[in-house]
Amino acid sequence: MTDTAIRLLLEFDDQVRRDQEQPPAFLHRRDRKYALDCQQRGVSPSPRHWLAHLARLSGQGGEANADAALGTWRRIITGFILAGSALGALTMLGLLFYEGGQRINVTVILAFVLLQCLLAGLTTLQAFAGWQPWRPLLSRFSDQKSVRGLRQLQPQLMARAAHVGGLAFGVCGLLTLLVMVVVQDLAFGWSTTLNTESQRFLGLVQAIATPWQWLWPAAVPDANLVETTRFFRAQTGGIISDPARLGDWWPFVTMAWVFYVVLPRLILAILADGHLRLRASRLLDRHPGLIALHYRMETPTLETGNAHNDAEHQPDTTTNSQLMPLPESDTVICWAGAGEPELPDALNGPDTLVLHAGGRASLQDDTNTLEKAADHLATITRPAVIVVTRSWEPPTAELQDFLQHARELWPSASHVAVVPLTTSGQEEPPTHQVQQWLRFTERFGTNFACVSLPPLFPRNPYRQGEL
């Protein structure tokens, strides 16, 4: 009676339980890799092979829970065997109790045998129907954690234990009967309250003895035996012509016990074991974990390219620069189309020199613009230039190059105010847009460049953000 199928189910269930804590992506990768390895080696993957594969990688020790659960049931079976053996011997002693006055009533023994048959049948029926009237008792006396994996097999496990116990009961009863036959002078007879004729009783016992009449003819009672061994309780000390005939019932009783107590239990115990294995393998086949495992093995793993992580490498967005007042200047350079279609009035006076650079202009155009501005700045005492930009466009290295070049060409006292404009040119740019320009001018390191907002919108003193 091996528990291979149950052990496999338990180990699989245990592994699935452990896997519940793992991220699905990991499980998919692991099992798909296993399936591909199997395919490469021409091995067909199975739960047993899969478990062996995992055990090989993790080392031994994972089957402790299966051992614990099976151990519990082994103890239950042992208990049944011990109890069955003791009860079998005691019951037989009870049935054969003979104090010399009364005979041992074969009818009682037959009734007991019938009861045993009924009990065996009920046990099997209960296993197939899945009834568990004894479950509260089991939960009380066993470790719930260890039997958890076997909950669905409990009716079959209990049936097997009961049948094995019943078998022990039958065998011990049989042994006791044989011992008693040897060591005692057993006087059997038959008796019943019903007004039964001997002929009918003979028919009954011969029908009962049908299975072994070819095997042991002496164990089939004849008409004479039935006739001579009938007794009545009130008939005390009745004369028996041949007292030896009273002992002739023992072969029949033995065979009846073997065929109707021992054999049914043996057959049903084997059937229960088979049923248990079948149910264990069915449970494994329908195990949600196995369905999920098949899916993971059959479906390719998909990595969408999320291994790279640079979320921590965010740029430093702090700045110490402040917005400066717009300098007085009559030179405005529109960078990359800023100020189009027209500059705000505050920046565009009648004498303002408006120049263009960046965007569609060529690098040579940029240089020409710088030279024109240089000529103009050379004529004034406090040279300042306003460079208007599109606030939403990030400052690029091209603007940086342009301003560096300007610094070289223009008079040393020259000063640049970068003025970021919004799409309408009428509102204050959002804080994050102004900040990128502050950080940009900060890179020049001196007072050469700063960021200003045109006076078309007075600064709001309650505005959020450190500008």
Added chain:
Amino acid sequence: MDNTPVFAVVGHPNKGKSSVVATLSQNDAIAIALEPGTTRQRQAYPLTVDGRTLYTLVDTPGFQRPRRVLEWLDAHSVSASDRAETVAAFVTQHRDDPRFTDECELLTPLIEGAGIIYVVDGSVPYSAEHEAEMTILRWTGRPSLALINSIGPDDYSNAWQAALGQFFQVVRKFDAVRAHFEQHLSLLRAFGQLEPAWESPLEQATGFLADQRRERKTQAARLIAKALEDMMSYQEKRTLTTNQATETSEQTLADTLRRSWYQHQRRREQTLRVSIEHLYQHKRIQRQEAELEWHSDHDLFSEDSRRVWAVSRRYLATAGFGAGAVGGAGIDALTFGSSLGTVALVGGILGAAGSYFYGDRLALPALKIGALQDGLKTATFGPVQDSQFGYVVLGRAVDHWWHISHRNHAGRDQLDLAPADSHWLENLDRKSRQDIQKVFDRCRKRRTPDDRQRVTFVAAIEQAMTVYDDWRLNRP
């Protein structure tokens, strides 16, 4: 030669290149900031199936000196036929020049055969400043597609579309933060249209991505089912010595147990949140967990959240009828049908009546203090006896799942789980309701559902997720 398609995502600085890559590669760990120059080096994001790459996205820095590059190219090219070679020569020449680091980084994948995905921001006006870089890209001779991303609220996409159409083979609108999953797939298919050899791998990739999404939904349903089972059957237990039992009043003990019970349930819900987020590869939200905007009236046990997420009496009555009828049918089966299904009917009616009259009472889990045994006293709190609790948790979990499954990986804003204002579960079919109710009933009796019940429970939750999705997206 490796024919795996490679797509270089290029453009002006700070136009959402990294956002597009983050969304398509489902990577929320890509640095995205409203700061030009966040990306300094190119970074490849391959999509692999069983280790085989189907396509690779390359995130690149933005153009910094396009006019200077174009000037150099103009100066070194004789005719249109040598333009691609001239671009390659530029990269070779300036590889170590710090002024052109960004240009070399973004042009290298293109001269190695990558397709061009040019990203612009459609929420700001078109600027001729971009023409130099678009010209450079055209010089590479690579298949190209322009994406109009939208970072801000304004829409200038028509102007962009007209301008981009002159430089690129295909022009598509794609909001990296808000685009639905179907739009991701559609965009990837469009990538595949750029060159005949790319169509098949991109088609395969979209198929795998769609499968993955379906499977994730089922896995999310399993996670929610497991959490519901845990939470509905949870019992808080304390064992007190005789002295402790006499020193502690019943009220204090009840308060302590109730507090611990609530804390455990909240922790369990948070664990579920994190599991769902990780399932969808949102790993950064976990760090923002403390910053989640949980208004006090959204709290799991507040009356307000109960009002929003709990189900109506009618719903409970339907589910209760099913559960009662199943019990009655069992008795009918025992009588081999001789009761002609009457017991099932009676059971159904009793179940429905019980659920209708008692189901919506917030029967908080009762405190039970056991008798003194071996000098010890055991006090327990839970499991919750009100099925509504399960529906509250289910509603919140499905809502969270919906937000996560529709959240793009470019999204960096906080996850705000605002309460919905309708009993969407009313749309759930009867069978699913009964399957959910059946498991709730088992759990509150501390009976473990069997495998078959678990399977139907997961299927019912998945159905609830579909119903919620339909309800959210106003699908009939």
